[in-house]
Amino acid sequence: xxxxxxxxxxxxxxxxxxCVSMGNxxxxxxxxxxxxxxxxxxxxVPFISDLSRNIDLKFDMAYMSVASYHGGxxxxxxVKIKMDLDxxxxxxxxxxxxxxxxxxxxxxxxxxxxxxxGANTVKIATLLDKPEGRLKPYQPEYVGRVIPKAFVVGYxxxxxxxYRNLPYVGILKPEVYNTK
Ligand code: IMP
Numbered sequence: 001x002x003x004x005x006x007x008x009x010x011x012x013x014x015x016x017x018x019c020v021s022m023g024n025x026x027x028x029x030x031x032x033x034x035x036x037x038x039x040x041x042x043x044x045v046p047f048i049s050d051l052s053r054n055i056d057l058k059f060d061m062a063y064m065s066v067a068s069y070h071g072g073x074x075x076x077x078x079v080k081i082k083m084d085l086d087x088x089x090x091x092x093x094x095x096x097x098x099x100x101x102x103x104x105x106x107x108x109x110x111x112x113x114x115x116x117x118g119a120n121t122v123k124i125a126t127l128l129d130k131p132e133g134r135l136k137p138y139q140p141e142y143v144g145r146v147i148p149k150a151f152v153v154g155y156x157x158x159x160x161x162x163y164r165n166l167p168y169v170g171i172l173k174p175e176v177y178n179t180k
Pocket of ligand 1: 105
């Protein structure tokens with residue numbers, strides 16, 4: 001285990017199992033739909049890669065980069081689009097792939113934007129859900145694991161751009177961000 005990690009919350013095998021079961025469910029739910037996966041960069045990268053390989057359908061993928069954190073551990077509540085989609089989602093069944101839903105500020109803002117752009121349906125697949133952090137009422141449709149209100153890193157999730165490469169999700173030792 002990495003020296004800056006206090007505890008592993010979701011290990012590699014559990015992540016694999018989540019990707020298989022969520023992928024199977026999405027395969028069932030999106031039969032005869034016009035599915036597009038939209039990954040929110042950068043945190044989605046490992047998850048969209050593993051999840052998409054467990055979805056047995058014809059679909060395409062697009063990416064968007066949004067920011068609500070500015071290097072810290074608390075959401076600023078201000079969602080900024082840093083890079084937009086390169087294709088139209090009009091009439092599409094959009095499944096947004098997220099690493100974690102916390103306050104839900106990001107996801108609610110992006111969902112409203114996608115509906116405004118004419119998406120047929122907009123749903124969320126998230127690896128992790130931190131419901132205790134909610135500032136907006138929102139329940140994601142596909143949730144890998146509900147976790148307590150702790151700051152986690154790994155498998156795409158970062159602190160100050162580091163730790164995304166860890167193959168598991170773990171709680172970062174508070175001294176790592178308290179001494180910064
Ligand atoms: P929300 O808008 O507060 O729901 O935040 C969603 C985004 O905040 C996620 O996509 C992450 O980038 C980031 N985030 C929320 N909680 C954590 C965490 O525990 N570790 C790392 N990033 C987090």
